Amino acid sequence: MDSSCLLNFENFTVKGRVQIEFLEKLLKENDQVEYLQKFGLNGRTDPESYKSCVPLVTHEDLQPYIRKIADGDTSPVLTKKPITILSVTSGTSGGAPKYVPFNDHQVDSCVQAFQTSFAYRNREFPLGNGKGLQFNFLGKLSKTKGGLPYTNLLTNLLMNPKLSETSMKSNSCSPEEVVIARDYQQTLYCHLLCGLIQHEEIEFVVGAFAHIVIMAFQTLSQVWQELTRDIRTGQLGD
Known part of the structure; x- marks a missing residue:
């Protein structure tokens, strides 16, 4: 692969x-x-x-077309293949989130991009039998007025079954049930818990953005006592 x-x-x-x-x-x-x-x-x-x-052009120039698609126009506005989902940006570049239309081909291209990035990482930093502490989260999935689903790009990719073929999922120390949970704080806690339990196998730590890793370790500094208690007792606290 x-x-x-x-x-x-x-x-x-x-x-x-x-x-x-x-x-x-x-x-x-x-x-x-x-x-x-x-x-x-x-x-x-x-x-x-x-x-x-x-x-x-800029994204602002394309907004009228994207709005038509979001409102339910199924004609070939921007692409011949139908738009199946909108990805929402974080809003860090322009101060407000932007909606980016995706058809199935574009989603596949993003999956290929992730596969390629992990292939390069594995070439430069080859993994043995270790695992990664990967802070992946599913965002909220909503629908536009026209019924088109939208969420952030990472959620789009994590929901794609083709991504399961990559090391992004296969080498994670967290099970699928942790990643697909919709509660951010609970997911983060479980990621940390899985990482600590399997700490001898962890070979890399990664997040979609640098601030996610920073926030994760800030949380670790706040809840480490609860984590150690849960590991010691073998049960999750309230």
């Missing part, structure tokens, strides 16, 4: 022609979407026409 991920990534990043072919494929698949119609491509799907006709 790791070797194939690395090979695919090298092909896409080192060989420029592969990237151009991928762009051509995307343009051919989505040449009739509403967003591209206004730029006068007139059926052209070559990268040069795309570069000359379609300007660089």
